[in-house]
Amino acid sequence: MNQLSRRRFLKISGATIAASTAVTSLGSVVKGAKKIEEKTGTSIKGVQKIPTYCSMCFWKCSAIGYVKDGKLWKIEGNPEDPLSNGRLCPRGTGGVGAHYDPDRLKYPLIRKGKRGEEKWVHVTWDEAFEFIAKKMNKIKKNYGAESLGFFSHGIGGGFIKHLLKAYGTRNIAAPSFDQCLGPRDTAFEITYGDVIGGPERTDIENAKCIVLLGSHIGENMHNTQVQEFSKAVENGASIIVVDPRLSTAATKAKYYLPIKPGTDLALLLTWMNVLISENLYDKEYIDKYAFGFEQLKAEVSQYTPEWAYPITGIQPNVIRETAREMARYKPSTLVHPGRHSVWYGDDTQRGRALAIMSALLGNWGRKGGLINQDVFDIPSYPYPKYPETTREKADNPNHKYPFGGAEGYTTGLREATLTEKPYPIKGWFVYGTNLLYSLPNMQETIDAIQKLDLLVVIDVVPSEIAGYADVVLPESVYLERYDELFAPYFKQPFVSLRQPVIDAPNDQKPGWWIAKQLGHKLGLDKYFPWKNAEEYLDTRLKKAGLSLEIMKKKGVVKGPKIPLYFEEGMDAEFDTPTGKIELYSMHLAKEGYDPIPKFTKHAEPPAGSFRLLFGRAPMHSFSRTQTNRLLTNVMDENEVWINADIAKNYGLKSGDYIKLKNQDGVISNKIKVKATERIRTDCVYIVHGFGHNSRMLKGAYHKGASDSQLITKYKIDPLMGGTGMNINFVTFETEV
Amino acid sequence: MFEITTTRHNHLIDPILHAWTWQIPVYLFLGGLVAGMMIISGFFLFRGRHKEESCSCFYLPYISFIILSVGMLFLFLDLEHKQYVWRLYTTFQITSPMSWGAWILILVYPILLANMILRVPKSVVKKIPKIEEFSKKILEHKWAVKNIGIINMLLGAMVGMYTGILLSSLGARPLWSSAVLWMLFLVSGLSGAAAFVHLIAKNDYERKLLAKSDNGFLVIELFVIAMMIIGLLTSSSSHMAAAILLLNGPYASVFWVFVVGMGIVIPLFIQLLAVNQKIHHTPIAPIMVIVGGLILRFVIVSAGQLSHWF
Amino acid sequence: MARYGMVIDTKKCVGCTDCVIACETENNVPEGFARDWIEQIAVGKFPDTTVEIRSERCNHCSDAPCVTCCPTGASHHSDLGGIVLVTPNECIGCKACIESCPYGARFVNPEGYVEKCTFCIHRVKEGKDPACVSVCPTHCMHFGDLDDPNSEVSKLLQKRRNHSLIPEAGTNPNIFYLT
16 A cells, blocks of 8 residues: 555444444434535525436436435436336335435545455545556556456446446446346347347236246336336236245236246246147247247147146146136237346246247237337447457357357356456456345355455445455445436337436545546546536437436436337347247257257255245345335345244244355354245245345344355356356254 | 234334333322322211321321322323423313323312311421411311312322223223223222221221221222123123233233232232231231232233234 | 325235335434334235235324324314324323324324324325325325215225225224225
8 A cells, every 4th residue: 555645544343433424213314314424515495306317226217306405305206207107116215315324435445454354444536546547557567458357237337337448448247147137138139139128128017917937026126017017907917926935926916826946947838838739829920920830839749737737836727727818818918028037047048938938929019018119319429449459358258158248247257357267357346236245156256356456346335345345436326426328228218317416425426427537547538528427418418409408407308109019110020040039049059059948957955955045125126225224114134934834843933033054054144034824835035135244334234144145056057157046055043 | 824014113112012111000000099098088087087186187198199299200201292291281182081180180289288288297387387277277167177078089089090091091902991990990099098008007996997998999809800801801802812911811920920819819818817806917918909009000001002903 | 174095905005115215205204213114914825825915004093092082182183184193292292192093003203292194284285195195106005085975085995895904993094905
């Protein structure tokens, strides 16, 4: 460390931090905020309404922040927003708590001590940038710019991505692919030549029959999906839920199939068998648009309901009845393609099965099925060309994963860092993702980090990954900053603006500022020709016939309506080798993979242990909202769902605390038991994101247990590198 | 299997209602004692026992004054918004037994004063000599003394009954939903007061009378408790469950051993032997009665908050 | 006078707690407390378990025991639709009302007075719905005049099977759950 003046050694313990920013437990969230040094820009009397878009998850609904007498009061939806229709989800409504979070990052920090010790020196931004720039220049000189990797999640990472591309690296990856929707989008791209996307191209509100395999809409709180699902329920849609756990969606289902975990592919193939053998599929649609039907028919003929019964635990007549139910409402039968699909390592093939089912029901391009999406095009900022890279990306050497890759392979990049093959990765920037909780096997991530000369973490809360960083840069929360424009592919194209609603309370800064300042230190000013975010945004908006002024008032502007279905004019074109929907995949056959999915059995938990399943709660996002006091007020710890009979056998009842131990001997923090009649006997379920071990996350420290900690085993999908994580088995440690 | 989960965790409400803690049972106990003492003192006045020099009717009102004030202090301590306590006295809410109680307790003071004035302490006489004259004058008027006795009995009864009515009007707590709760508190207060006055009585007649009366009150109390339980057991399932809390549930041991056993049956037995001159009078029995009365109120208030509609 | 109440569709409710959080911010509810909450009741044996999910709050009962038991009149029915309110500077914090509520809907604000759901009367006065109703992403909550046969809430009650909570407590609650 060098030339650091004005140091304040901060050993993270209760006393030192608590002093200036404590919020008394009985004071209101708003009252407590008075103790945080707030530099309110304008103490205007009365209520101001400032439109922006949310960042509590990745749906990015437009919102309106209400500021009363200069203080953030509440957040409501923007009625013009096609995603939320004016109603935010609980995280969005609770965004006020992100601004007032007493545990949020306040100042730039430089590590003093070993990685993971959580010992810091509080520095100025300039000192932090000097430190980073020096290290980055060293990496460039000794290893090449490509030896810097970037893990990012969230739209705010865009400016940092731009900076790092200008610096000269292309090693950029997002966990949303390998750890989430990668298998699904890869499968649909292979089958239809296009992805499902996010927001998904699902026409839930018009579906007359909805099939959910593991998708726990209602606990998974992607706003548009939940709103449309509830509309479908109101309209009497037939809901079929396939889930080892009786999810919230399952409580509204006409058919609930308590499937044995790991056997969904068997069920899907059997449904195809029934649809084909009983002539229930959409023949006209298949004849017109699909390729490979005869091969499919031949392949699935072996998957009879009688065959599926012992494998899935679902009775043959139920399999037939549900297949017939789906056919009854086709093409308005939506077999939901899911989102987080990294389960067992054969997930792209399961995604293929979902894609094939959709084709057999004829729902792609039809009302109630998978529909058209388009984008409100805002031209990019005219930057100079990025420097050429000489080496291939490190995350997928020799094209090991033949498919996917648009978002980079996170596990591949981690692997490259660990093995130094194809070349060493010596620096990481991590934006808005708690890698220790998003990537499977924490120890591998920690080992990879130890190989780095530089780890920079940019975040809003001191997540566990921040504990390992060399430099932690506190970004202002979304309510306090300008950001990239949001214009997604959606059934109603639109563009929305993020603008500051309230000032950041401490020394937090927006991502665009961080990128520009660091760019300056690195001599990359030519890539940051705009003075500030406003100039950047206005330039782009003006090119699209809008302006910053208009956007600041409206928040969101819709594009013209687009045709949603084939019958309305949606292109019935498929970017596949045959130009048709490939039930039989030419891509896969060429690369030597099963062109039609085959069922393979997955290892089952040994006697006395349970498969660990995980999911979402509607009031939290990932592992980053557990210190938001508005959200912890409704849920401040997770519970382990254990079948009531199993719990009884172990002498456990709801409210008891136990620890979970996995097959590799890793023991979790203690977690509350939920003995319930809502889950099978062979698995347990916990909500992801709890069990924090970062002492800086005082409101969340040791509350609940972490599934990420227990996910030491994972199976990589050979097609696109996705990490199947549902393969860990746990036993109960009742002595806590 | 029946699983209920809630996101609510309000302090004092969840997981079990405990908004009223020790201050309320202690007040109920002290108020009950005062009620009993006012009735006993008033009764002696009514019967002309003021002619007896050592009659307890002269010093009981002073004790009542102090104990009632202590009780009201505890009531005040229980309030969460103490600076607005005066709001009790800017209105009368006819549907609220607590409003009745607020006014009854205020009225009690002048009525106690009327009893107190029948014998004024020497220190006060020294300061205000005229008072002794006034006191003697009232004592001569049989009619005045009699009526002072009557209003003391009346207000004492009101103090002793209204708290039971108050609790029984809170229908959300099935345990308290009994038409005899006012009777239970009244007779328990009388029993405790009789035990107490028996202990401090300055003459033999009163000592004996109060022991006999206490036995009577204890028998009635036992009967009232039985009626209360029977009433609950023959009502709705929520009320049955409330009764079970005492009979068989988490409060069973305290209820049977301390409230019924130590508070009623055992002292009754001892005192019966004593009044029939089989054994000497002992302070153990009345002390048991008094402590049992305190425990009864703790059990009723605590178990009542645990009881709820399903 | 109107009789304000709510009709909540449990079939659509997903128990997301948006209603709880919206109320917290709209009404500056003290941290750690909630004026409304989500209850989930599961009955039966797996996999035939049925679950009812409910957003609950003060029921603004027509025969509210919390109003009759209040010794100062702080707890009262508003002229606006009979909404049950507490006037903070008339409340002495005796907690009789808390003991009288079968639903556990009230709590003591750290400043000493008793607090609970007000049907966002400040919003109702402006012709808006309560915050919880306005925010609900599944549109499962409805607010209106139960005595107006043409109101949305009245029509829903005529059309759909519904129940209120603990009707046997005799308080005549004004929140109904569609099943």
